[in-house]
Every structure is written in structure tokens, then in C-alpha cells.
Amino acid sequence: MTATHDVPFWGMFIAGKSCASRSGKRLIVKNPKNGTIVGEVAEGDRQDIDDAVEAATNALAAWSARSGAERGDIMARAADILRSRLPELLTIEIDQIGRPRREMVAQLARLPEWFTYFGAVARTHEDTVPPFGNGFLNYTRRVPLGVVGHVTPWNHPLLILTKKVAPAMAAGNTMVVKPSELAPITPLLLGEVFKEAGLPDGVYNVVPGFGATAGLALTSHPDIRKVDLTGGTETGKAVAAIAGGNLTRIAAELGGKASVIVFPDVEVDKSVAAAMFASFIATGQTCVQGARLLVHRSVHDQVVAELVRRTANIRIGDPQDPKTQLGPLVSEKQRGIVERYVNIGLQEGATLAFGGGRPEGSDLDQGYYYKPTIFTNVTNEMRIAQEEIFGPVVCVIPFDTEEEAVALANGTQFGLATSVWTRDLARAHRVAHALQCGIVWINDHHRIDPASPWGGFKMSGIGRENGLIAYEEYTQIQNVILNLSEELFDWYAEDGVEKRYS
Numbered sequence: 001m002t003a004t005h006d007v008p009f010w011g012m013f014i015a016g017k018s019c020a021s022r023s024g025k026r027l028i029v030k031n032p033k034n035g036t037i038v039g040e041v042a043e044g045d046r047q048d049i050d051d052a053v054e055a056a057t058n059a060l061a062a063w064s065a066r067s068g069a070e071r072g073d074i075m076a077r078a079a080d081i082l083r084s085r086l087p088e089l090l091t092i093e094i095d096q097i098g099r100p101r102r103e104m105v106a107q108l109a110r111l112p113e114w115f116t117y118f119g120a121v122a123r124t125h126e127d128t129v130p131p132f133g134n135g136f137l138n139y140t141r142r143v144p145l146g147v148v149g150h151v152t153p154w155n156h157p158l159l160i161l162t163k164k165v166a167p168a169m170a171a172g173n174t175m176v177v178k179p180s181e182l183a184p185i186t187p188l189l190l191g192e193v194f195k196e197a198g199l200p201d202g203v204y205n206v207v208p209g210f211g212a213t214a215g216l217a218l219t220s221h222p223d224i225r226k227v228d229l230t231g232g233t234e235t236g237k238a239v240a241a242i243a244g245g246n247l248t249r250i251a252a253e254l255g256g257k258a259s260v261i262v263f264p265d266v267e268v269d270k271s272v273a274a275a276m277f278a279s280f281i282a283t284g285q286t287c288v289q290g291a292r293l294l295v296h297r298s299v300h301d302q303v304v305a306e307l308v309r310r311t312a313n314i315r316i317g318d319p320q321d322p323k324t325q326l327g328p329l330v331s332e333k334q335r336g337i338v339e340r341y342v343n344i345g346l347q348e349g350a351t352l353a354f355g356g357g358r359p360e361g362s363d364l365d366q367g368y369y370y371k372p373t374i375f376t377n378v379t380n381e382m383r384i385a386q387e388e389i390f391g392p393v394v395c396v397i398p399f400d401t402e403e404e405a406v407a408l409a410n411g412t413q414f415g416l417a418t419s420v421w422t423r424d425l426a427r428a429h430r431v432a433h434a435l436q437c438g439i440v441w442i443n444d445h446h447r448i449d450p451a452s453p454w455g456g457f458k459m460s461g462i463g464r465e466n467g468l469i470a471y472e473e474y475t476q477i478q479n480v481i482l483n484l485s486e487e488l489f490d491w492y493a494e495d496g497v498e499k500r501y502s
Contacts, residue, residue, distance in 0.1 A: 008039035010184075012048060012208065013191035015055035016201025022047045027181050027208055032098035032328040033319055034366040041184045044207035046217035049176065052205040053223050056147040056174035059202030064144045064172035068122035071170055075119030078197035079112035085193060086111075089158065089186050091320070096183040097154055098328040098368070099282055100319045107159055110448075114166040117450040121471050122170035137482040142475040144172035145249065146225040149218045151211075151239070152187065153230050154180035154330055155285045155390075160253075161187050163465040164228045166450070169203065171474040173226075177206045178218050182330055184208035211235070222246050226474065229253070230287075232388070233414075233459045240462070251463030251473065253287065253455060255388045256416035259409040260290040260445065261431065263402075263422040264298045271299070272306045274421055275394065278445040280314065280372045283329055284392035287460075288417040290445055292385060294408050297398040304376055304396055308354045311372050316359050328367040329391060335368040338391030342373060345384040350395070351377040380411050388414070402431060410436045415457030419445040438464075 009026070011018035025043040030036065044052075063071075082089075086108050094104050125142065132138035150164045157179060168175050179187040187206050194204050207214050219227050219239045226249040229239050236252040243250045260278045262271045278290025295303050319327035329335045335358075342356050355373030358364075370392060378385050378395040385395045399405040409418050417439040420431050432440040438456040441447060448454060448466070455464040464470055483489075491499055 007037055010039060010041045010188045012042045012044055012052070013188050013204070013206040014048075014052045014202075015058075015205065016191075016195055018188075021045070021209075022051075027184065029096060029182070029185060030331075031095050032330050032368045038092070038095045039185060041188065041208045043181075043214075044178075044209040045213040048207045048209070049178075049214055049217035049221060052176040052207050053147055053218075053221055055202040055205055056176055057223060059200055060144070060146060060174045063174055063200055063203050066172065068125065068170075071172065072119035072123035074198050075115040075122070075166070075170060078194055078199065079115040079119070081193050081196050082115065082190075083112045085189075089189060092189070093158060093183075093186050094319050096157065096185060097285075097330050098319050099285075100324045100327045101322050102324070103281060107156070111158060111162050114162045114450045118166040118170035118471060121167075121468065122172075125468075125471065132481065135483065135485050137484060139480050141478045141480065142171070142472065143478050145474060145476055146173060147223055148173045148175050148226040148228065148474065149221070149224045150175055150177045151215055151218065151227065151229040151231065152177065152179050154182035155282060155287075157183040158186050158190065160230050161190065163450075163454070163470075164230075165190075165204065167465075167470040168228070168474045169199075171471055173474055174203045175205065176218055176224070177204070178211075178214050179206065179208055181208060181210050215239075216242070219243055219248075220245070224248055226251065228463075236461065249473075251465075252461045253416075253463075253465060254459065254461040255414055256287040256289070256456065256460050257291050257386065257388055257412045257414045258288050258417045258419070258437075259292040259294050261294045261405050261409055261418065261420045262296065262299070262303065263405075263420075263424070263427065264296040265423045266421045268299060268302050268306055271295070271303050271421060272310055274419070274443075274445060275303070275307055276310060276314075278419060279394040280311070280326060280392050281446060283327055283370075284372075284394075285330060285334070285390050286446075287388075288439070288446060289390075290419065291389065291394060292409075293394050293396045294399055294405050295396060296405075297400050300396070300398045304353060304374070307396075308374060311354050311374060314372055316364065316369055316371070318363070326372060326392065328369045330368070332368055334390065335370055338370055338373075338389060338393060341384055341387070341389045341391070341393065345375050345378075345382065345393075345395075348382045348384065349377065350375040350382060350384060353396070355392070380408055386412055402427065406431055406434045410434075413459040416460035417441070417456070419443075 233255040355371035419441040
């Protein structure tokens with residue numbers, strides 16, 4: 001990092017070094033709480049992506065040749081260094097995206113687990129010896145894909161990046177990262193962590209830039225063997241089409257419209273606490289946000305009344321303040337999207353039970369703040385119930401039967417996550433099995449672990465993050481078949497001996 005006119009500057013991270021972009025352009029990173037400049041970073045484009053891919057290609061042979069144990073050792077060191085640098089990364093992460101400190105402390109503290117887990121996978125993952133028949137040894141090898149591309153969003157800059165980098169690195173791939181232009185600083189700092197841990201130069205490269213330039217160059221590059229993207233569904237469709245032109249593998253964690261299903265055997269205070277956590281964490285800017293609160297009609301009015309009462313007491317303010325419970329939206333554009341959808345909801349006939357506007361206060365006027373918002377009298381066909389808003393807006397929808405709750409939860413184009421709240425375990429599992437989504441929480445929400453597969457059904461994505469499956473999806477299988485016999489095999493010999501062909 002360098003400073004120009006008292007503004008910190010971070011270059012791209014290519015081949016283990018910080019460097020300016022070829023064009024010399026810079027991106028300005030602003031703090032969403034007040035619009036002040038957090039810093040500047042080099043803005044990359046196609047030429048810079050080419051340089052980064054070349055660096056990753058040059059590093060591939062040596063890195064992929066390392067044993068899983070060697071890769072695991074480096075990743076374990078990276079976990080320790082990352083843990084020691086969390087206070088610095090935490091402050092910058094908050095300044096980039098405006099998420100409250102109390103949330104970011106909890107989230108970033110988990111990050112080293114991904115490197116220790118996947119480092120252990122690299123060390124212990126076993127290949128297979130499938131049966132083949134007498135006289136042969138048949139085995140498989142998991143080998144790296146090659147150079148992979150990661151396109152990451154602004155809402156969880158380090159967490160989502162880590163979910164991609166850790167399995168890719170463990171499997172022996174090298175990578176080029178294109179972080180969001182809104183939050184590129186901490187992905188660059190992660191390069192410093194890896195370098196200190198002993199990761200060879202060129203294994204991890206970062207080129208900040210815009211989707212239409214750097215993002216397009218990365219996803220269309222013929223030498224990229226897999227693109228792993230987190231973003232909106234329309235972006236995912238476009239990237240999949242582009243990658244398909246090169247037969248590049250694609251993994252995409254896309255949009256969501258998660259439901260929180262509350263059955264009447266759950267106490268009202270527990271239901272409301274669940275809904276608030278699901279709906280308003282990260283100011284609603286998460287793909288598994290509990291955007292739809294499905295409540296049994298018998299407790300609907302009680303739940304809504306208590307939800308409104310408690311939501312009114314949420315503390316909105318400076319995200320660096322440990323007491324703040326709700327920070328700003330990431331940008332003026334994102335707040336504008338939320339305001340547009342609130343207006344759509346009113347036009348559709350939904351009832352605004354709480355919120356629906358900007359909070360008052362001189363300390364909030366310069367930031368992109370918006371009140372947590374609750375809609376009632378919502379039907380499943382309304383746009384606010386169907387389309388991803390990505391803000392602190394929850395739609396409350398009543399149901400009468402278990403079957404209706406499942407139909408409502410399944411009644412969107414998305415299928416990322418749902419939470420089910422009930423004390424009836426048979427019902428909980430019955431409902432979970434009927435849901436068309438990749439993640440089901442029972443009596444919880446927003447939980448994640450490096451060992452637990454993460455991904456969606458339907459328009460919520462392709463592929464999985466986390467778990468052994470993520471590691472394996474960063475590899476390709478080579479099958480080796482050894483004939484153990486030393487006898488001559490002559491297919492064309494006229495010796496009357498029956499010969500094996502397959």
C-alpha cells in the first residue's frame with residue numbers, strides 16, 4: 001500500500017507483487033456511511049487480466065506438483081497469519097461495505113477455518129481403486145483443473161472469496177480473482193497473507209475492475225478452466241453463456257428469495273427473533289436473506305405486532321460502533337433499488353407495517369441508510385414477494401396448512417435456502433424434504449461451515465461451495481489402467497484363443 005495526497009492506494013496483486021494497472025486508471029472506494037474515500041485501487045482491464053492469467057499459468061506446474069501435505073502446510077500457516085491480521089482486515093471490510101462491526105467480528109473470525117479445513121482435505125483426500133477385472137490394476141487420480149477465475153461480490157468480500165480460494169488452492173489450482181469494484185481492498189490484502197505464508201508467486205492473483213471490462217476478460221479467457229461466480233442470476237446466465245464458448249466449467253452462486261416458515265408451536269418471541277435475524281442481518285444484503293416470512297395464520301397477528309415493536313428498536317448508525325445493529329446499504333444505487341421496490345409494494349396493494357423510508361438524524365444524512373421495512377397483506381404473486389430486493393425488506397405471508405407453506409416456499413424461481421421453525425421434528429424433516437432448495441435450516445438461519453455444502457436449486461445457481469464436493473469440483477479425474485500380465489497380447493493372431501476387448 002502507498003499513499004497519494006493522504007489517500008491510501010493499493011495496486012493489483014500479480015505474481016506476488018503489487019503493481020499499477022497498464023492503463024494507470026484507479027478505482028475510488030467510498031465508505032457507505034458517509035461517502036468519504038476509503039482509498040484507491042488500481043483499475044484493471046483486459047491487458048491486466050492477460051498478465052494475471054500468464055502469471056497463474058507460469059506458477060501452475062510447480063504448485064500442482066506439490067504434495068497435498070505441502071499445500072496443507074502453507075494453508076495452515078495462512079490461517080494463522082490471517083487470524084493475526086483480522087483486526088486490520090475487519091476495519092477495512094467495515095469501511096468498504098458498511099456492515100456493522102458486531103456482525104463482521106463474528107463473520108471474519110470464521111475465515112481461518114476454511115484454510116485449515118481444506119488444507120486438511122489436501123493432505124488426506126484419497127483416490128480410488130475401482131474394480132476392473134483379473135489381471136489389471138485400475139485407479140483414479142484427482143488432478144487440478146488448471147488456472148481458475150473467481151468473480152466475487154461486494155456483500156461478503158472476504159468470506160465469499162475464501163469459500164472459493166480455499167478449495168481451489170488445496171486442489172492444486174492457480175487463480176485470478178476479479179473482486180467487486182465496491183470492495184476490492186481486502187481481497188488484495190489477502191495476497192499479502194498468502195505471500196507471508198509461503199505461497200509461491202503467481203498462485204493467487206487479484207485484478208480489481210469493472211464487470212464489463214476485467215470481468216468479461218476473465219470469464220471469456222481461453223486459458224481459464226473454471227469460472228466460479230457469486231452474483232445476480234442474470235449475471236450468472238450471461239457468464240455461463242460466455243464461459244460455454246470455451247467449454248470452461250462454471251460454478252455460480254446466484255440470487256435467492258429465502259423463506260422463513262414459522263409454525264404455530266414456536267413461541268412468538270422466538271419466531272420474531274428468528275425473523276429479525278434472517279431478514280435484517282447485513283442490512284438484508286445477503287443471498288440467503290429471510291425475505292419472505294411465512295407465518296401460520298393462527299399466530300400471524302401476534303408475530304407481526306411483536307415484529308413491528310422489536311424492529312422499531314433496532315439501532316441504526318455508524319457501522320464501526322459496536323452498539324450499531326443496522327448499517328447503511330452499500331451504495332446510493334443499492335438504496336435506490338430498495339426504495340423502488342418499496343414503492344412497487346405499495347402500488348401492488350401491500351401494507352407497509354413499518355419502515356419504508358430513510359432514517360432521520362444528522363449523523364445519518366450523508367450515508368446510504370434505510371429503515372428496516374415490514375410488508376403485510378402480501379400475496380405470493382407480488383413482485384416484492386418474487387424478486388430479489390437485496391435490502392432490509394421482509395414480506396409477511398400467512399398460511400393455513402403445512403402443504404400450503406411448502407407450496408408458498410417453493411413458489412419462486414429461486415431455490416437457495418429456507419428455514420423451518422417448529423418443535424415437531426417429524427414435521428420439520430417432512431417439510432425439509434419437500435422444499436426445492438439447496439440449504440434447509442431447522443430452527444436456525446444463516447449458518448455455514450467449511451465442511452457443509454452450500455449452493456442452490458433452480459435459478460439460484462450451479463455447483464457447490466464448501467465440503468468435499470467443492471474440493472472435487474476443482475479437480476478432474478484421470479483414470480489409469482495397468483495390465484499386470486507380461487504375456488503377449490496379439491488381437492490379430494489366428495491362434496483360436498478368445499481375447500478380451502473391453
